[in-house]
Amino acid sequence: MDDRIISRVRELREKIERYNYFYYVKNESIVSDYEYDKLLKELEDYEGEYPELKDENSPSQIVGSSLKETKFTKVVHKKPMLSLSNTYNIKDVEDFNTRVKKILSSEQNIDYVLELKLDGLSISLHYEKGVLVQGLTRGDGSIGEDVTENIMQISSIPRFLKDEVDIEVRGEIVLPLSEFEKLNEVRVKNEEEPFANPRNAASGTLRQLDSEIVKQRNLDCYFYYLVDSEQHGVAKHNESLKYIAELGFKTTGIYDVCKSIDELEERIQYWEEHRENLDYETDGMVIKVDQLGFYDKLGATTKSPRWAIAYKFPAKQVSTRLLDVSYQVGRMGTVTPVAELEPVEVSGSVVRRASLHNFDEIKRKEIKIGDKVFIEKAAEIIPQVVRVVKEARSGEEREIVEPEKCPVCGGELERKLGEVALKCMNDRCPAKLQRRIEYFVSRDAMNIDGLGTKIVERFIEIGKLKDVSDVYDLHLYREELENLEKMGKKSVENLILSIEESKKREYSKTLYALGIPFVGKYLANVLSVESKNIDRLMEMGEEELLTIDGVGKKVAHSVYQFFKNEDNLAMIDRLKNYGVNFQEKSSEGTGEELKFKGKTFLATGKLKHYTRNGIKEVIEKFGGENLSGVSKKLDYLIVGEKAGSKLKKAQELGNITILSEEEFLNMIS
Numbered sequence: 001m002d003d004r005i006i007s008r009v010r011e012l013r014e015k016i017e018r019y020n021y022f023y024y025v026k027n028e029s030i031v032s033d034y035e036y037d038k039l040l041k042e043l044e045d046y047e048g049e050y051p052e053l054k055d056e057n058s059p060s061q062i063v064g065s066s067l068k069e070t071k072f073t074k075v076v077h078k079k080p081m082l083s084l085s086n087t088y089n090i091k092d093v094e095d096f097n098t099r100v101k102k103i104l105s106s107e108q109n110i111d112y113v114l115e116l117k118l119d120g121l122s123i124s125l126h127y128e129k130g131v132l133v134q135g136l137t138r139g140d141g142s143i144g145e146d147v148t149e150n151i152m153q154i155s156s157i158p159r160f161l162k163d164e165v166d167i168e169v170r171g172e173i174v175l176p177l178s179e180f181e182k183l184n185e186v187r188v189k190n191e192e193e194p195f196a197n198p199r200n201a202a203s204g205t206l207r208q209l210d211s212e213i214v215k216q217r218n219l220d221c222y223f224y225y226l227v228d229s230e231q232h233g234v235a236k237h238n239e240s241l242k243y244i245a246e247l248g249f250k251t252t253g254i255y256d257v258c259k260s261i262d263e264l265e266e267r268i269q270y271w272e273e274h275r276e277n278l279d280y281e282t283d284g285m286v287i288k289v290d291q292l293g294f295y296d297k298l299g300a301t302t303k304s305p306r307w308a309i310a311y312k313f314p315a316k317q318v319s320t321r322l323l324d325v326s327y328q329v330g331r332m333g334t335v336t337p338v339a340e341l342e343p344v345e346v347s348g349s350v351v352r353r354a355s356l357h358n359f360d361e362i363k364r365k366e367i368k369i370g371d372k373v374f375i376e377k378a379a380e381i382i383p384q385v386v387r388v389v390k391e392a393r394s395g396e397e398r399e400i401v402e403p404e405k406c407p408v409c410g411g412e413l414e415r416k417l418g419e420v421a422l423k424c425m426n427d428r429c430p431a432k433l434q435r436r437i438e439y440f441v442s443r444d445a446m447n448i449d450g451l452g453t454k455i456v457e458r459f460i461e462i463g464k465l466k467d468v469s470d471v472y473d474l475h476l477y478r479e480e481l482e483n484l485e486k487m488g489k490k491s492v493e494n495l496i497l498s499i500e501e502s503k504k505r506e507y508s509k510t511l512y513a514l515g516i517p518f519v520g521k522y523l524a525n526v527l528s529v530e531s532k533n534i535d536r537l538m539e540m541g542e543e544e545l546l547t548i549d550g551v552g553k554k555v556a557h558s559v560y561q562f563f564k565n566e567d568n569l570a571m572i573d574r575l576k577n578y579g580v581n582f583q584e585k586s587s588e589g590t591g592e593e594l595k596f597k598g599k600t601f602l603a604t605g606k607l608k609h610y611t612r613n614g615i616k617e618v619i620e621k622f623g624g625e626n627l628s629g630v631s632k633k634l635d636y637l638i639v640g641e642k643a644g645s646k647l648k649k650a651q652e653l654g655n656i657t658i659l660s661e662e663e664f665l666n667m668i669s
């Protein structure tokens with residue numbers, strides 16, 4: 001056989017294994033699905049044509065991850081968890097129909113169920129006598145990871161079914177788009193790498209060893225497959241969907257039973273146009289033969305059943321030109337290369353910039369300035385450069401040279417061992433200062449209105465903002481402020497009022513505003529409740545910090561180091577002198593802490609300011625009691641966004657005071 005074929009097959013296997021490793025182990029997609037499938041198809045074609053190349057370890061024979069690096073217990077699936085073969089055009093769907101008809105002999109009437117293909121990670125749940133006993137990821141298809149403890153934290157997964165059945169049901173864990181946006185917003189603020197898409201976020205979350213994190217992230221789960229359906233007395237797939245919904249499983253409720261290929265095509269087109277309105281990601285449609293009686297005859301390959309196929313929607317990828325690379329320096333100094341692009345429209349918006357993540361990525365993708373690149377916009381996230389079209393090179397392209405000094409201040413750059421990010425080490429770097437001040441005044445922190453990027457930039461430039469505490473001196477520069485573009489007397493007045501008013505912020509907010517690495521809103525809340533005031537927090541050693549629930553080694557070390565830094569101590573001193581609040585309001589002796597004594601509370605819906613545990617802690621701190629359901633015993637129901645049945649029940653009972661989150665905040669402030 002031609003050596004070139006052997007070496008191409010080897011190359012394909014290596015590439016696919018590498019992509020699998022990133023996808024399944026690191027939760028990162030470093031190649032588009034389309035490209036991945038193309039490589040896999042090429043490999044399968046070679047292996048089909050030259051049987052001597054067949055190898056049971058080839059990635060074409062393995063579904064999913066290699067499980068080499070799993071931290072969870074491995075469990076053998078009772079029935080393998082297969083994948084679906086992907087198609088990208090209607091012609092392939094027609095071929096699928098022809099194949100099915102041929103195997104079943106053409107006289108048979110075949111119905112198809114068309115469903116959404118959810119883009120998350122698959123899960124298999126086992127129930128005994130209607131009680132949830134085990135949850136497994138797909139793993140390599142034969143062996144999955146036991147993630148039972150984590151899936152128990154997902155509210156849409158029923159712990160008990162309506163009927164005492166022994167059953168195995170499969171579905172997809174997803175992160176709703178609304179939750180994904182919130183999560184990434186927080187990650188960006190904390191200078192953590194944002195998740196590339198909801199699927200990665202869901203997968204990364206489910207593989208957390210700390211199930212408390214899973215609880216906070218509000219994953220969701222939809223079910224689409226009943227294992228051994230016929231044993232449960234159903235004859236059709238669409239009936240099994242109804243049956244599992246009756247048992248208490250969440251299904252998308254969206255499916256069509258199609259009696260002809262024309263009908264299938266028409267519905268596929270419909271969903272391609274309407275999927276944008278859903279709160280979860282779909283990457284295509286799944287077409288399944290409806291009659292379960294045909295499944296045995298249709299059978300399966302090692303990877304996928306022959307009774308179903310996936311039709312993938314075209315990726316939202318477009319090509320454009322990489323004009324230049326600029327740099328963003330984050331609050332903690334992370335230098336991120338950004339692609340400056342020839343403006344191009346991707347799913348309805350014009351994209352001018354895209355993330356290049358870091359220099360390892362640039363090297364791996366071999367990106368050069370002047371290259372024709374493909375960019376992809378998955379969900380509502382920052383567009384990314386997916387790949388380069390090397391064939392389109394003219395020879396004029398330029399290497400992207402890794403900066404040796406900070407591109408903003410010229411300071412030293414460092415790359416920590418094992419990390420990909422370059423960091424500017426100059427504590428006085430104006431870009432870092434700018435980001436720190438923006439963070440300090442942001443809504444979740446000191447909530448200072450009207451101090452926009454331009455003002456901060458200008459005042460750093462003229463040396464009037466040297467650290468965040470200088471914000472409280474801005475009233476001395478009324479004239480300079482009024483002279484800025486778009487600033488009048490009134491807006492300066494409002495800004496100064498807002499700055500003054502921020503001194504009264506709760507201790508947890510001030511703590512958050514300091515920008516201690518790894519201390520986000522949730523941890524700032526925890527630390528404020530535990531320490532009561534900043535002097536006490538500053539006294540704590542790493543050991544003591546570690547005794548606090550929710551504080552791990554990384555956070556303890558970070559907090560401790562933050563308060564050892566002379567510049568930080570001086571800044572806190574200055575903030576104190578300006579009168580910024582650094583203690584819990586309900587300090588002992590005021591009687592305030594018992595404000596809610598004898599009162600009962602329950603929060604429902606999505607809260608903006610607190611996590612579920614956070615609000616419970618506040619209620620307890622003020623002497624209140626948390627209830628878990630709506631009953632006559634309940635005094636206050638705090639309602640967030642999309643409050644559902646609990647709100648309805650509370651309204652029906654009538655004697656319960658309904659509070660918005662803002663009203664609750666007013667009660668405690």
Ligand code: IVH
Nearest residue numbers: 082083084115116117118122224225286305
């Ligand atoms: S049926 C034997 N239905 O897509 C296949 N899978 O690429 C049984 N998926 O592993 C699964 N939406 O994780 C099925 N409506 C749907 C689906 C779906 C998403 C996922 C699932 C599967 C993968 C295959």
